[in-house]
Amino acid sequence: MPARVAATRDLTPTVREFLIRPESGAATPHEPGAHLQVQVLAGRMQTRSYSLVGEPDGIHWRIAVKRMDEGRGGSLAMWRLAAGDRMLVSEPQSHFSLDLGAPAYLVVAGGIGITPLVFMAQRLAALSARSGAGVRMLYGARNPEELAYLSELQGALGDRVAVHVGAAPIDFAAEIAQLPAGAQLYTCGPVPMLEAVKRAWSEAGRPLPDLRFETFGSSGRLPTQAFKLRVPRHEFEVEVPANSTLLEALEAAGVQTLWDCRRGECGLCAMNVLAVDGEIDHRDVFLSEHEKKSNSRICACVSRAVGTLTIDSAYRPD
Numbered sequence: 001m002p003a004r005v006a007a008t009r010d011l012t013p014t015v016r017e018f019l020i021r022p023e024s025g026a027a028t029p030h031e032p033g034a035h036l037q038v039q040v041l042a043g044r045m046q047t048r049s050y051s052l053v054g055e056p057d058g059i060h061w062r063i064a065v066k067r068m069d070e071g072r073g074g075s076l077a078m079w080r081l082a083a084g085d086r087m088l089v090s091e092p093q094s095h096f097s098l099d100l101g102a103p104a105y106l107v108v109a110g111g112i113g114i115t116p117l118v119f120m121a122q123r124l125a126a127l128s129a130r131s132g133a134g135v136r137m138l139y140g141a142r143n144p145e146e147l148a149y150l151s152e153l154q155g156a157l158g159d160r161v162a163v164h165v166g167a168a169p170i171d172f173a174a175e176i177a178q179l180p181a182g183a184q185l186y187t188c189g190p191v192p193m194l195e196a197v198k199r200a201w202s203e204a205g206r207p208l209p210d211l212r213f214e215t216f217g218s219s220g221r222l223p224t225q226a227f228k229l230r231v232p233r234h235e236f237e238v239e240v241p242a243n244s245t246l247l248e249a250l251e252a253a254g255v256q257t258l259w260d261c262r263r264g265e266c267g268l269c270a271m272n273v274l275a276v277d278g279e280i281d282h283r284d285v286f287l288s289e290h291e292k293k294s295n296s297r298i299c300a301c302v303s304r305a306v307g308t309l310t311i312d313s314a315y316r317p318d
C-alpha cells in the first residue's frame with residue numbers, strides 16, 4: 001500500500017528511525033514482534049523487512065534502520081528518504097510472537113536487534129506489574145552511543161535492563177541458570193550472539209520451544225560482495241551481485257525455489273552445496289554449527305559466498 005515518511009530521527013550515529021504513515025490514514029495495530037515489508041530502490045526495487053518498534057499509535061508505523069555501508073544497499077536507500085517521501089509498504093506481519101503465559105522472561109538484544117524487543121519489553125513490563133512475572137533484559141552493543149531506545153527500555157523496565165558494552169561475551173549460561181522452570185527467552189541480534197544464546201539454552205536442558213528468536217540480514221562475517229554461482233543441474237553460471245541475494249539470483253535466472261521467511265530462520269530455502277572455491281558466509285540461524293562447518297548446505301535467502309559457489313537447486317523435473 002502507498003505510504004509516506006512522516007518524520008525521521010537519528011537515534012545513534014548509525015541508526016535512524018522512520019515514522020511511516022499509510023496514505024489510507026490509519027496504521028493497522030500490530031502485536032509485539034511484528035514487522036513491515038518496505039519496497040526500496042537499491043539498484044532495482046527490492047523488498048526489505050523491518051521490525052515495528054514500540055506500542056502502536058494507530059496513525060503511524062515506527063521502524064528503525066541501521067545504516068550498513070557494506071550491505072546490499074537497502075539501508076542506504078532507506079537513509080536517502082526524507083519526510084514527505086512516498087513508499088510502498090505491507091500490512092504488519094508477524095513470525096515472532098510473544099506468549100504471555102510464562103512465569104518469567106529473559107529478553108536478549110544485540111545491536112539493532114533491539115527493534116522488535118522494544119514493544120516486547122513494554123508489554124512484559126505491563127504483564128509483570130499485573131501478574132508479578134519476572135522480566136529481565138540484556139542489551140549489548142559495541143559502544144554506548146549505539147544503544148538505541150535505551151531510555152524507553154529503562155522507562156519500562158527500570159534497573160531490570162542490564163547493559164553490556166564492548167566485545168566481551170555475555171555469560172548467557174549464568175543468566176539462564178537464574179530462570180525458573182517454564183521461563184521463556186526472546187532474543188534478536190547478530191548471528192554469533194544468537195548461536196551463543198541457542199547453545200547456552202540447549203546446554204541448560206531448557207525446552208527449545210521456550211527459546212524464541214529472530215535475526216536480521218547483513219550480519220555476516222565477510223563483506224557483502226559479488227560472487228560467481230554455478231548450478232550444473234540447470235547448466236548455468238551467473239554472477240550474484242552485491243545487492244542481490246543468492247535466492248534472488250536464482251529466481252532471476254528462472255530457477256524454481258522454495259522459501260518462506262527469507263530471513264535465514266525456517267530452512268525452506270536450504271540447498272545442497274556441491275563445491276566452493278573460496279568461502280561460504282553462513283548468515284542463517286537454521287543450519288546447525290556442524291552443517292555450517294561442513295559447508296554441505298546453504299540457506300539461499302541470506303547466506304552468500306566469496307569466490308565461486310556450485311550448488312544443486314532443490315528443483316527436480318519429476
Ligand code: FES
Nearest residue numbers: 260262267269301
Ligand atoms: S526462506 Fe527461510 S531460511 Fe531461507
